[in-house]
Amino acid sequence: MQQYEGTFVLDPSLQEEGYNKQLERIKKFIDDRGGRVIEDDRWGLRTLAYEIKKQTQGFYGVLEWEGPGELIGELDHMLRLDEHILRHLIIHIDSTILTAREELRQRKVARTEAEDKDERSVIGEEGDEHEKEFDEEHESTGSPEEEHESAGSPEEEQESAGSPEQDDEGREE
Amino acid sequence: MTHQKPCRFCIEKRRWIDYKEEKVLRRYMTDRGKIVPRRQSGVCAKHQRMLTTAIKRARHVALLPFTTESLR
Secondary structure (H helix, E strand, O other): OEEEEEEEEEOHHHHHHHHHHHHHHHHHHHHHOOOEEEEEEEEEEEEEEEEEOOEEEEEEEEEEEEEOOHHHHHHHHHHHHOOOEEEEEEEEEOHHHHHHHHHHHHHHHHHHHHHHHOOOOOOOOOOHHHHHHHHHHHHHHOOOOOOOOOOOOOOHHHOOOOOOOOOOOOOOO | OOOOOOOHHHHOOOOOOOOOOHHHHHOOEOOOOOEOOHHHHOOOHHHHHHHHHHHHHHHHOOOOOOOOOOOO
């Protein structure tokens, strides 16, 4: 038994309903072949970074499961044939990743606890320091590159914007 | 005497960089979507390797762009 994670990008024309149906289908496929789904994270509709099959948006779903490796080939084949699946990515979750995730989780817990104790301590979310130091570096080297990391942070809250709260009810278009 | 600044992921003792961490990955891309070379970002070789795979995976599922020429 190995652990895997798959990200699926579905055609927006499926609508909310078809999107959920498709994911259930994938889950059933995994279940039927001796796998066990342990995590089901639906991000909902998101704007794609680039057009795929003339689509600018896609429904994202992330599943995590445990199961035999033989399943992967079949699943991959099935996904490939499905026209409503714009993209899929299946990766193997090894022990390194598992421990790394666990560490991150614990660190986050520790951080929130620290924040609770001291409210005014502004401990930025992960990656905040990255941005700052990156900027400094750019200045000190004074690189004449035309491409400058503009380090704007408008996407700040975007990352976990997988909340399915957006259009729960019927969509207009 | 210039001291080599340690890589930020090393400071964090990161063992893995996930392709879903779009926010973090974007900081290591130029505004045109290229991966920033580590001579500029100061990331160590080990973490740069993790970064590149993460960015490439993220690109595959359209979380990140290959280039910005296409859209916008």
